[in-house]
Amino acid sequence: MEPLYIKILRDLEAAIVSGLLKPGDQLPTEKELSEKYSVSRITSKRALNELEQKGLIERTRGKGSFVTSKLETTSVTNRVLLLLPFTDDIAIGNLSGSILPVMQQVQYELMIATYDFLNTHTTQDIKAEFDGLIYYTEDENQHLDLLFELSFADFPIVLLDKEVPDLNLPSFLSDNLSGGKKACDFLIAAGHKRIAYLFGDHHHPQSTRQRYLGYIQSLMEHQIDFHTSFEEDTTSEDNLLRYVKQNQITAFVCENDITAIQAMRSLRLADLCIPEDISIVGFDNIQAAALVDPPLTTISQNFKAIGETAGEALLSWIKTGQKPNSQKIPVTLFVRESTKEIKS
Template identity: 50%
Template sequence: MSLPLYQQISDDLKQKIVTKTFKSGDQLPTEKELSETYSVSRITAKRALTELEQLGLVSRTRGKGTFVQELNKNHTKLLKRVLFIIPFEGMSFGDFTQGLVPALKVENTTVFITYESYLKENTADDIKENFDGLIYYPMYTEDYLDILLELSLQNFPVVLLDKQIYDLGFPCVSSDNFNGGEQAAQALLNLGHKRIAFVASNDTHHPQTTRNRYLGYVKVLKEQGIKFHTTLDDSLYTESSVLELIHNEKVTGLICENDLVALQTMKTLQDSHFSVPNDISIIGFDDIQAASLSNPPLTTIAQDFIGMGRIAGELLLDWIKSGQTPKDVKVPINLIKRKTTEELK
């Protein structure tokens, strides 16, 4: 997160005060102890405590320390708490939080980030008791439907990121992946390619993002009267299948499910003495860091993760304040032209 260190410390302490880890009358750690715990300067630790004092959450007495005050209704209103659940530890969601955290900070809302296991270990009542709203990035839309349905029936504000879960009525903020497939296909058509294949991972389950990208690709080819296109079933990624597809169908352009598949495909082609982009042009999705560092750098469709996080936070706050369920939002995507696409000769 791109918050100043003192704000990160202050938010952490606010969370502990609201959840009564620190109770009324408890003494908080000293500036020296906080500086050691959070590996910051004493000046930073002091500023964090000063912010808590300005909010009326603590009182500070020279020579004695910093003590937690009794929470009142104003504090409860001030300290809104939002739970942000991501699939699992180790996944990078920094860009989402760069948009989400500042959007919530405007309303003095603290974000608690955790993983999907939280939904297994807690109940809907636990979430309602401790949080004012939930932003959920599902890995698979079939998971945790029981607790999500209960939250839906209780009209608890939940905003989804990236994937819709149908029938629950939760609004979703997602990239316009359908248009991403359209843009990728059109970019290759503009370069003169006619034999364009869609390459997906060999997972048996394709998420909504992949299906929408694929459908956008098919739509453009159909509109241009191009009969050739692959299906998700026959374009699953293996080294042999990609090489066989290119050889049998005379493919000159590849649209890959995501950048990881694109980079893996490019390595397979290069190992088999194909030149990218002279022989085969490749487009990926997501604009991960490795995309710009590959050789050659990968043309890709970039998602606005910061914008998605910001919009999700704004929608959730509006829902909490108004009680009105917001509508789905599709966030525009952007073609990043690099060196893996070239005009067909």
């Protein structure tokens, strides 16, 4: 069981680090703390002694305890928290592996945790234990309360992969709109004019919507009126074949590589050849993209650059107090054998 004084210590430390208690402010007395937390004065005294040893407060006999005026140099923990939706982040480009060296260069500890960490830690705990937070945004509506509370307290937070429109926080993500446009530009240059966008399911996150808008932008810039999107089950060869024939599709831009690979299988089962009958471009450049038959043309995200840029921006914020700007990291087209030129 956690010692009673730890609760008092954490609460006071969080109030100091968050700025609720400012340099020079007086803390509650031992008697007031013992009454508030229903503990002995010895317990409350120990919590205050610990804060004094950490350099967060100064104690003067007969006057009380005050937040130290040297707080700016003593409250730094040299620790950053990276919150991910799952333990293994290989699926999202091993972001932790790219952020860790950035932190090690300046002797910062990087603690990597899943969202479950938030079940046992409050915003006050995070502010007391860390200097900043790197948060991978799986769903832009998730943990809004926590992010808002930390942001309101001017706690340094940077977001990965998606923006959160309701919060003024810097985000570091792939240029998804440019990626969708780049994929469609490539197919148009190869002679395709009946190009469709292929969604993988009925849940379209921010990144997928941006890729779709990039596809639309490409068609508009090339003055191609035809555009369409398929949102049904890509594993059904009958549905996909019917859609291709009805719209005379010659190429697909797919929301991701998984969707592209599923479509390739379904089209082959419907006796269509890739790329002779249909050209396909994916997105993400997952390992399977180079291994399928035929190897998949795809857009690659630079997760290493995303992680490094986000880590450096957060450290700069911690050091200077200046909030960084959001950045979109360029993507790259990998041309493989799932696409081909067609005659006009």
